[in-house]
Amino acid sequence: MENDQQQKLISELVFLIEKGNAHVSMEDAVAGLPANMRTVIPENLPYSIWQLIEHIRIAQKDILDFCVSEDHEKLAWPDDYWTEPVEHIDDQTWENALNEIKQERQRFFDLLQDEKTDLFSPIEWGDGQTILCEAMLIADHNAYHTAEIVVIRRMLGCWR
Structure with missing residues (x-):
């Protein structure tokens, strides 16, 4: 892939x-x-917005750690x-x-933009995953849970 095409792909990701x-x-x-x-769990749902934020944080970090280290x-x-579930999350937390x-997320962007990063070759310690695949996984996963946050906000009556 030519460098300008790869840069366009990275920008899109x-x-x-x-x-x-x-x-x-x-x-x-x-x-x-x-x-x-933040911590309200709507009826018939298993989690709060706080739990979704923590899940996004944990999963995204796990994906990045996997991408950069066999010893993650x-x-x-x-x-x-x-x-x-918790009853309260303070502003600092x-x-x-x-x-x-x-x-x-910025650490992952730095990885994508590093000229030594091969987007297409399988990660050595994985089972077929590529950096490109992991980038799409982060995008897909975070978008899915972001939509859940919006739905929960609508259910709680605190969306636009």
Whole structure:
């Protein structure tokens, strides 16, 4: 693949992960969320917005750690990917989680943009995954759960 084509692909991946094409960004999905709604679990749903944010954070970090190190800590599905419900999340904990998502996302973008990164070859310690595949996994996974955040906000009556 020519360098300008690869750069175009990387730009599209970054945009898809960060902003999305057909959906709101994660930042937009949580903007203006009242603090008292972070941990509410709507009837007939298994998790709160807080649990979704933590799940996005944990899964995204796990994907990145897998991409960069054979020695990454393997997490057990589903227990290590989901937090237990809590009654309250303070502003500092909330902001720390959102900031970590942004920082890990930027680390992944740095990996994508590193000229030594091969987007198409299988990751040596994986079982066929490529960096391109993992980028699409992050985009798909985060978009899915971002949509759930919007739906929960609608159910709680705190969406636009």
